[in-house]
Amino acid sequence: MSITKYLVAGKTALVNLFSKPNTVLFPNEMVETSEDYRGTPVLVPENCTLCKKCERICPTLAIKIEKLGDVEHQFIIDLGRCCYCGECEAVCNFDSIHLQNVWMTAEMDREKLKRISTVYKRRKK
Amino acid sequence: MMILRILEFFIFPGALFAIVLSVILMWLVRKLAARMENRVGPPFLQPLYDFAKLLAKERVYPEKSMRLVLWLIPILQFSVALTMSLFLPIISPEGLISFDGDLFFFLFLLGIHGSSAFFLGWMSNNPYGGSGSGRAVLIELSFEIPLSLSLAGIANVARSMRISEITLYMAGVFFTFGSFGKILLIIPWSLLLIISLISTLGALEYNPFSAGHAETEIVAGWMTELTGPDLALVKMSEFLNLTNLSVLIAALFLGGPPVYEIGLYTRFVTFLVFLVKTLLVVFALAFIKTISSRLRVDQSTEGMWKYLLPLALGGVILILLIQQYGGA
Ligand code: SF4
Ligand code: SF4
Numbered sequence: 367m368s369i370t371k372y373l374v375a376g377k378t379a380l381v382n383l384f385s386k387p388n389t390v391l392f393p394n395e396m397v398e399t400s401e402d403y404r405g406t407p408v409l410v411p412e413n414c415t416l417c418k419k420c421e422r423i424c425p426t427l428a429i430k431i432e433k434l435g436d437v438e439h440q441f442i443i444d445l446g447r448c449c450y451c452g453e454c455e456a457v458c459n460f461d462s463i464h465l466q467n468v469w470m471t472a473e474m475d476r477e478k479l480k481r482i483s484t485v486y487k488r489r490k491k
Numbered sequence: 492m493m494i495l496r497i498l499e500f501f502i503f504p505g506a507l508f509a510i511v512l513s514v515i516l517m518w519l520v521r522k523l524a525a526r527m528e529n530r531v532g533p534p535f536l537q538p539l540y541d542f543a544k545l546l547a548k549e550r551v552y553p554e555k556s557m558r559l560v561l562w563l564i565p566i567l568q569f570s571v572a573l574t575m576s577l578f579l580p581i582i583s584p585e586g587l588i589s590f591d592g593d594l595f596f597f598l599f600l601l602g603i604h605g606s607s608a609f610f611l612g613w614m615s616n617n618p619y620g621g622s623g624s625g626r627a628v629l630i631e632l633s634f635e636i637p638l639s640l641s642l643a644g645i646a647n648v649a650r651s652m653r654i655s656e657i658t659l660y661m662a663g664v665f666f667t668f669g670s671f672g673k674i675l676l677i678i679p680w681s682l683l684l685i686i687s688l689i690s691t692l693g694a695l696e697y698n699p700f701s702a703g704h705a706e707t708e709i710v711a712g713w714m715t716e717l718t719g720p721d722l723a724l725v726k727m728s729e730f731l732n733l734t735n736l737s738v739l740i741a742a743l744f745l746g747g748p749p750v751y752e753i754g755l756y757t758r759f760v761t762f763l764v765f766l767v768k769t770l771l772v773v774f775a776l777a778f779i780k781t782i783s784s785r786l787r788v789d790q791s792t793e794g795m796w797k798y799l800l801p802l803a804l805g806g807v808i809l810i811l812l813i814q815q816y817g818g819a
Contacts, residue, residue: 376778379778385529387526387530387531387532388529391531391534
């Protein structure tokens, strides 16, 4: 309750008033994240060999690989289940799944959280 | 002529203008506080969005609460705050309503506004509401007297109890530092200004006197059970009160809108000067609000009764002495 504390607080307040704020106006601007931030896992369909290693290791069963046709497969990453552990990225030998620094994933509908991509099985040479 | 008068009451500088000004001032207070705390703060007109959102929400009443009171008191608070805004000198030293002794009628309305919070919390049948309203009324009781005393001191300087006459006198006093006594008056003037600023913080339930709605402890205090339009009206009357008190202090202590005769632009310049003075007061309020932290209710009442009240009394007595012997 000493007066010097109030003086210090007042000085800090005035300095803050003319300096750049620490926060941003959220929906319009976002805080930048670092390069190796573990955000949503994103598949690179061209590299994937459908070995299903990631599907087996995923602790939350977020990855599902379904066969559609002879060569056509559906690769589903359910962000509603994913816990961003990074296991899938670590286990993939073909560098085909990456955790990117995208973190705005909110949706109104649970189904929309499923990121679906189509992968074609490559013929054996 | 009649229509013009009605327009004055309802649009400018009456009700509508008061509401617009309050929303802007409220935004300013929040923005300034945020910037001083190193945050970005709300976007422009955020208080208006809040108000509109609350208006569209449903009313929910707790069981065994007195619905009539919960429904009526927000309306009472809003109308009292709106009535108070009609007394304010905005484009001329004379408010829309002006009569001898209107200063104390204004304070009376402020008292009604403050004490009605007690019934809101009490009737809402909620422990948070109950303790919040008790605290609010304690703080109300303690700031009211220093505030009235400091305004009485200023009324004494101008030897009038009419807001317009005090405003005119204070606007002129800066140019007529004639006698030694008048210069001496600066001491009690600044003392009373600080006291009334601090009491205003109490009236608006800002830090450090925000024990009445200490969020971390008693949720929203006496506002806990208010919902939808009721809460919107209470919030709007809070915004209006910010305008009322800051404009009143700007008028009584800084001279409010003076009358400079510059032909066509007289009214415009008057209005501009009024705005600058009001903004100064609002800045001071936001500044004190930011740098202080919330006091316990016993600390704030103790501070007000032990220090603020004697200081205010001392200020008034000093003014009387200077007037008697200093020839002011
Ligand atoms: S993403 Fe990698 S680990 Fe998963 S199926 Fe494709 S190749 Fe295998
Ligand atoms: S990051 Fe973890 S939880 Fe998410 S899909 Fe990959 S393995 Fe599954």
